[in-house]
Amino acid sequence: MEEMGIGPLVATMSRSKPDDIAIISDENSVTYRDLHLMAQSLGHELVEAGIAYQDIVGILTEHGVNHIVAQLAVVYAGGTCLPLEETLSDADIYARLAFSKARFLIVDSVNKNGLQFGGAMINVDISKHHNSNSFTTTPPGQVRLPKDTPYDFRSHVMFSSGTTGVPKGIQILGRGIARLAHDEVWDQQAVSCQRFGHINSIGFDASLVDIWVALLLGATIVVVDRRELLSPGEFAETLARRGVTTLLITSSLFSKIASFSPHAFSKMHTLMVGGELPSVEAFKIVFREGAPKQLINAYGPTECSIMSFYHVITQEDVDLGRMPFGKPVYQTEAYVLDEDGKLVTSPGSGELWLGGPGLSPGYLFNDEKTSESFITMAHPCNPKTHIRLYRTGDKIDIYDDYMCWAGRKNREVKLNGHRVQLDVVEMELMRTKLVQNVVALKHTSSISNANHLVACIVYENGQRNFDALLVEAKRRLPKYMIPELIEFEQLPLNSNGKIAHREMSELLEQRLQRRHACILAANTPGFEGLSETEKGLKQLWAQVLIAVPTEAMDRDSNFFLLGGTSLGVTALLGHIHKTFKVALRTDQVYENPLFKDQVLIIEQAQNGQKSGYVKSVTATMREDAKLFSDKIEFLFSKAPQGKDIRNVLLTGATGFIGPFLLQELLKAPEIGKIRCLVRATTDDQAFKRLLDNFKRYGHSVTESIKSRTEVVAGDFSQPMFGLETSAYSRLVDQTDVVYHLGAHVDYTQPYSSHVEANVRGTYHLLKFASDGHLKPFHYISSVSAFGPTGLMMKDGLLEEDQSLEPYLEPALQYENGYGQSQWVADEMVSRLMRRGFPAAIYRLGFILCSSTNGMGNPDDFMGRLFSDCAKIGSYPLLLNQRKEFMAVDNVAAILKAISTSDQNLRHAYHITPDVGKSIDMNELFELTKKLCGIELKCLPYAAWIEQLKTAQTNTPLRMFPLLPMLEEEVRGHKTRWELYEGMARFSNDNTVRALELAGVDASILTSVTHEALERYLEDCLEVGKE
Structure with missing residues (x-):
C-alpha cells in the first residue's frame, strides 16, 4: 500500500x-463512492482530450466540491494539478498557465466565461459527472482509472512568491503527501470519524492537508466558506455546528x-497551527x-510537501513561553548544519536542511534556482554516501531537550551599520504577550530619506499599552534592534492567510505620509x-519619533522614554538648528530630555542667554568614583586560600574581545x-x-x-544582576574570580x-566580588580613561600605576561620555586597590582585528570610518594623532597570561603597542590607500565634516549617527577628536614584567x-558597499 500512488x-x-461521507x-454531501465515480468521469474527459503522464492541468473553480473532484480527476488521469485561486487577476492566471505550459484547464460554471485559453478547457459539473458506473466496470473503449501511477508521481505544482515576490512553481510528489497520512500524529483508530475543515485557499499548500490527507485517511472533508474568516465569531460557530474535528x-x-x-x-480533536511564527x-x-x-505547532516549507515537523504543545511549553519544533514527520530526514556543513549539537544554532520522500524535484523550469536550493552533498552522518537535501534558509536553535525556530536567514537587513534579524524582532515582541500580531520591516522614509526599523503591531485584545511594550522591547532587544512601534487595527493578509508584507509596506508609507x-x-x-x-519643537519631535502619537507628547514627555535614540538625537539637533537657528550641544538634549526643558533651552539660546547652573560633569564624576568605591566593604580573611581550580564569572562575552x-x-x-553573564530574559536566549x-x-x-561554559541571563547594571536572591547567592558561592569586560x-x-551600565554596573560587580568569599577582580578598562592628554603634556609618558586624578579637570571634561565613565570606573577600582582589594586594571588600546585573518568588528568606530572615507573619497587631516591598535587575539593572550597569576594583582597594565610602534592617523590613511588601491584625498577637518554631511543626503553613511560628536566644538574651535593632537604615550613596564614572569615574549606588544x-x-570596505 505504501508504494501506491495517491490516486x-x-x-x-x-x-x-x-x-461513508x-x-x-x-x-451537497458526497460519499466516497460518488466522489470516486465523479472523478473517474471527469478523468475520462481529460484522457479523451489527450492528457499525457504528468501533463499540467490548471484548475480554476470555486472553493468546494467541484475543486476537490477536479483535483482527484487530474490525478486519476495521471496528470499534475495546478490549483488557481479565483482571486488572482486574469494576467496572473494566464501567466501561470503559460509558464507551466498547461495544455488543459478545468473550470466551473462561475469561471468558464471570458477566459481566453488556447488549450482544452473542460467544465466540471458534479451533476453531470454523477453516474451509475460501478467500481469494477470500465466502459468499453475507456482507459481504466485511476491510472496506476508510481509512488514518486508528480501530483501538484503550487506557485509561491516566496520572499522575493517572484513566483516559483514548486513541484510536489504524491509520495510527499502520502507520507503525511502515514504519520503517527493521526489517531488511526478514530481518524475515519474525523472531519477535516477545508478552509485554506486552494493556492496554498496547506489545502493539500484539507483535501488529500483527509481522503487518504478516509475522513470527511467539511467545506467551510472562506468568507467566514472575516468574522471570528461566525467562524467559531460554523466549526461547532459542522462538527469540524x-x-x-x-x-x-x-x-x-x-x-x-x-x-x-475546544470541541476539536486536532488543531495544527503553521505558516508563520505562532503567538x-x-x-x-x-x-x-x-x-x-x-494543539500542534506545525512547520514545513512547500518544497518539502507542506509539513516537515510538528510538536504537540503542552501547558508547560506555554508557561515557559516556548514553541518547540518537535519531531520530523514520517520519513522526513532533517539536519541542522553549521556554515561548514557539519552537524550542530546541543546547545547550538544552525540552518535546517531537509530530505526524504517529501522532497520536491525542484522548481518548475528553473534549474538554476533548483540547484541553489536542492543540493546533493556528502551525508552529514555518513560522508562516504551522498544525499539530496533542501536548504530551508531557516535558522534553528538546538537545546538539550528541544529545538525551535530562530528566524529566516534572508530576513536580515542592514540598518545604521548593524545587521538586524527582522524575525528576531517579531519573535521578541510576540513573547511580550502584549501584541496579537506583528510584522517588522525596514522602512525608508520618502520624506526624510532616513531608514527606520518599524514594527507594525496589533495589540492583544485591542488593549493599547505603548509604554509597557516599549519597556519590554528595550529589555529584550539590543538597542539597535528596538523598533518604532506603530499600531494598526489589523495587518493585511494574503489569500493564504499569511501577512502580506508588500501591502504592509505600502500601508505604512501611506500612514506616515498622512501623519506628516x-x-x-x-x-x-x-x-x-x-x-x-x-x-515648532513638537513638530520636530513628531518627525523624529515617527511612531509616537502626537497626543502622547506633552510638556512633561521624555524624549528617550518615548523611544528616542542617539540617531534620533542627531536628527533632532539638525532639525532644531534649521528651524530655530540655534546650535544645541548633544549633552544638552541628554541632560534635558523633557519637552518643556528643551523648549526653555531653545528660547534661552535664541535670546542669547546661558542655561541655568548645572554642576560640572567632572565634579559629578569625582563624587561618583568616591561614593561607589567607599560603599564596597571587604575583609581579607574572606579571601580564598590556595585554590587550584578557579571558577570564573565573565561579563562582555557577547562583545568583540x-x-x-x-x-x-x-x-x-x-x-x-566559566559562567558568562549575558543580558537576556532567559538562559536559552543568553546562550543563543x-x-x-x-x-x-x-x-x-x-x-x-560547551562542557565548561555556562550562561547566566542577567544584567549587571541592576542590583544582584536582576537575579533572585537564591540564584545570586548561589552564583556568589560558585565564583572564585571575576573578569569584567x-x-x-x-x-x-x-x-x-x-x-547605569559602566559605573553602577562596575559597582555591582565589585560588590559581587566582595560578597561571600573575597574574589580577585580583573577590570578591563580603556586608555580613553585618560582623555585627551595632549592638553596637559606634549609627548609625555603615562605610567601604569599613577593616579588618574590629575587628568580629570584638564582633560576628561572634554572627553565623550564613554571615556568619562571609564575614568570613574577605573578610579573606583584604583581606590579599592589602594585599600588592598585584590584587583587589577587592564587599559586597552583600540582593539582592531585578529592577527591571523584580519577579522574585526566592522560596526565599531574605525570600521565605520574606513568604509565611509572610502565611500566619499577623503579623510580628515589629524595632526600628530595616533591610534594604539592591537590585535584582539594578542590582547586575549596577554590578559590570560597576566590575570592567571595573583602576583600581578593590585597593579594597572597598559595593553598597547610598545612605545614607538603605534600608528599615526595620517600615516594610517596613506597606508590604507596603498593596501587597498583606492584614492583618498586629505582634507582639513572642517572640510571633511562638510563633505560627510553633504554625502549623507545622497548616500547613507555609517558615520552619520556620530556627526554630533564629530562636529561639536568643545574647546576653542576644536572638536573632541581634534583635541587628541599631541597625545601622550603609554608606558607598559608592568605589562612587560608580568609577561616575562608568565614566559610570554613581550614582542606580542x-x-x-x-x-x-x-x-x-x-572587510570594512565590503561592508560599506552593502
Whole structure:
C-alpha cells in the first residue's frame, strides 16, 4: 500500500468504505463512492482530450466540491494539478498557465466565461459527472482509472512568491503527501470519524492537508466558506455546528480567532497551527478557554510537501513561553548544519536542511534556482554516501531537550551599520504577550530619506499599552534592534492567510505620509494652546519619533522614554538648528530630555542667554568614583586560600574581545567553569546570544566550550544582576574570580547615559566580588580613561600605576561620555586597590582585528570610518594623532597570561603597542590607500565634516549617527577628536614584567601587522558597499 500512488490509494479507500461521507458542503454531501465515480468521469474527459503522464492541468473553480473532484480527476488521469485561486487577476492566471505550459484547464460554471485559453478547457459539473458506473466496470473503449501511477508521481505544482515576490512553481510528489497520512500524529483508530475543515485557499499548500490527507485517511472533508474568516465569531460557530474535528490554519488566523473567540477550538480533536511564527499568548488563551485534544505547532516549507515537523504543545511549553519544533514527520530526514556543513549539537544554532520522500524535484523550469536550493552533498552522518537535501534558509536553535525556530536567514537587513534579524524582532515582541500580531520591516522614509526599523503591531485584545511594550522591547532587544512601534487595527493578509508584507509596506508609507501632512499643518491632536516654540519643537519631535502619537507628547514627555535614540538625537539637533537657528550641544538634549526643558533651552539660546547652573560633569564624576568605591566593604580573611581550580564569572562575552578571552581562559589549567553573564530574559536566549557572537567572529563551538561554559541571563547594571536572591547567592558561592569586560559604548551620549551600565554596573560587580568569599577582580578598562592628554603634556609618558586624578579637570571634561565613565570606573577600582582589594586594571588600546585573518568588528568606530572615507573619497587631516591598535587575539593572550597569576594583582597594565610602534592617523590613511588601491584625498577637518554631511543626503553613511560628536566644538574651535593632537604615550613596564614572569615574549606588544590590516580594511570596505 505504501508504494501506491495517491490516486490509487484514494480509489482503494473508496472501495473499502463506499457509503461513508467524503465531502460535506452547504449544498451537497458526497460519499466516497460518488466522489470516486465523479472523478473517474471527469478523468475520462481529460484522457479523451489527450492528457499525457504528468501533463499540467490548471484548475480554476470555486472553493468546494467541484475543486476537490477536479483535483482527484487530474490525478486519476495521471496528470499534475495546478490549483488557481479565483482571486488572482486574469494576467496572473494566464501567466501561470503559460509558464507551466498547461495544455488543459478545468473550470466551473462561475469561471468558464471570458477566459481566453488556447488549450482544452473542460467544465466540471458534479451533476453531470454523477453516474451509475460501478467500481469494477470500465466502459468499453475507456482507459481504466485511476491510472496506476508510481509512488514518486508528480501530483501538484503550487506557485509561491516566496520572499522575493517572484513566483516559483514548486513541484510536489504524491509520495510527499502520502507520507503525511502515514504519520503517527493521526489517531488511526478514530481518524475515519474525523472531519477535516477545508478552509485554506486552494493556492496554498496547506489545502493539500484539507483535501488529500483527509481522503487518504478516509475522513470527511467539511467545506467551510472562506468568507467566514472575516468574522471570528461566525467562524467559531460554523466549526461547532459542522462538527469540524481537525483543522490546519495559519498562525495569523489562529491569533485572530484566539483573541475574539478563544473557545472556538475546544470541541476539536486536532488543531495544527503553521505558516508563520505562532503567538505564545494566543496558545495560552486557547489553553485557558478550552484547548483541543491536540494543539500542534506545525512547520514545513512547500518544497518539502507542506509539513516537515510538528510538536504537540503542552501547558508547560506555554508557561515557559516556548514553541518547540518537535519531531520530523514520517520519513522526513532533517539536519541542522553549521556554515561548514557539519552537524550542530546541543546547545547550538544552525540552518535546517531537509530530505526524504517529501522532497520536491525542484522548481518548475528553473534549474538554476533548483540547484541553489536542492543540493546533493556528502551525508552529514555518513560522508562516504551522498544525499539530496533542501536548504530551508531557516535558522534553528538546538537545546538539550528541544529545538525551535530562530528566524529566516534572508530576513536580515542592514540598518545604521548593524545587521538586524527582522524575525528576531517579531519573535521578541510576540513573547511580550502584549501584541496579537506583528510584522517588522525596514522602512525608508520618502520624506526624510532616513531608514527606520518599524514594527507594525496589533495589540492583544485591542488593549493599547505603548509604554509597557516599549519597556519590554528595550529589555529584550539590543538597542539597535528596538523598533518604532506603530499600531494598526489589523495587518493585511494574503489569500493564504499569511501577512502580506508588500501591502504592509505600502500601508505604512501611506500612514506616515498622512501623519506628516497633519504634523506640518499642526492639526493633529495635542497642538492646541501651544506657544510657537512649543508647536515648532513638537513638530520636530513628531518627525523624529515617527511612531509616537502626537497626543502622547506633552510638556512633561521624555524624549528617550518615548523611544528616542542617539540617531534620533542627531536628527533632532539638525532639525532644531534649521528651524530655530540655534546650535544645541548633544549633552544638552541628554541632560534635558523633557519637552518643556528643551523648549526653555531653545528660547534661552535664541535670546542669547546661558542655561541655568548645572554642576560640572567632572565634579559629578569625582563624587561618583568616591561614593561607589567607599560603599564596597571587604575583609581579607574572606579571601580564598590556595585554590587550584578557579571558577570564573565573565561579563562582555557577547562583545568583540569576549569570545577570544573566553577561549584563552579555557586553555588555562587553573580555570574550571566559566559562567558568562549575558543580558537576556532567559538562559536559552543568553546562550543563543553567546553562540551567535562566537560564529560572528569565526569561532567554532568546541566540546570544551560547551562542557565548561555556562550562561547566566542577567544584567549587571541592576542590583544582584536582576537575579533572585537564591540564584545570586548561589552564583556568589560558585565564583572564585571575576573578569569584567562588558560596557555600554556610545560616543554620542554624555556621561549620565553611561552611568547605569559602566559605573553602577562596575559597582555591582565589585560588590559581587566582595560578597561571600573575597574574589580577585580583573577590570578591563580603556586608555580613553585618560582623555585627551595632549592638553596637559606634549609627548609625555603615562605610567601604569599613577593616579588618574590629575587628568580629570584638564582633560576628561572634554572627553565623550564613554571615556568619562571609564575614568570613574577605573578610579573606583584604583581606590579599592589602594585599600588592598585584590584587583587589577587592564587599559586597552583600540582593539582592531585578529592577527591571523584580519577579522574585526566592522560596526565599531574605525570600521565605520574606513568604509565611509572610502565611500566619499577623503579623510580628515589629524595632526600628530595616533591610534594604539592591537590585535584582539594578542590582547586575549596577554590578559590570560597576566590575570592567571595573583602576583600581578593590585597593579594597572597598559595593553598597547610598545612605545614607538603605534600608528599615526595620517600615516594610517596613506597606508590604507596603498593596501587597498583606492584614492583618498586629505582634507582639513572642517572640510571633511562638510563633505560627510553633504554625502549623507545622497548616500547613507555609517558615520552619520556620530556627526554630533564629530562636529561639536568643545574647546576653542576644536572638536573632541581634534583635541587628541599631541597625545601622550603609554608606558607598559608592568605589562612587560608580568609577561616575562608568565614566559610570554613581550614582542606580542606590537601594533597590527600590515597583512592583518589589509584583510581588515577589505572587510570594512565590503561592508560599506552593502
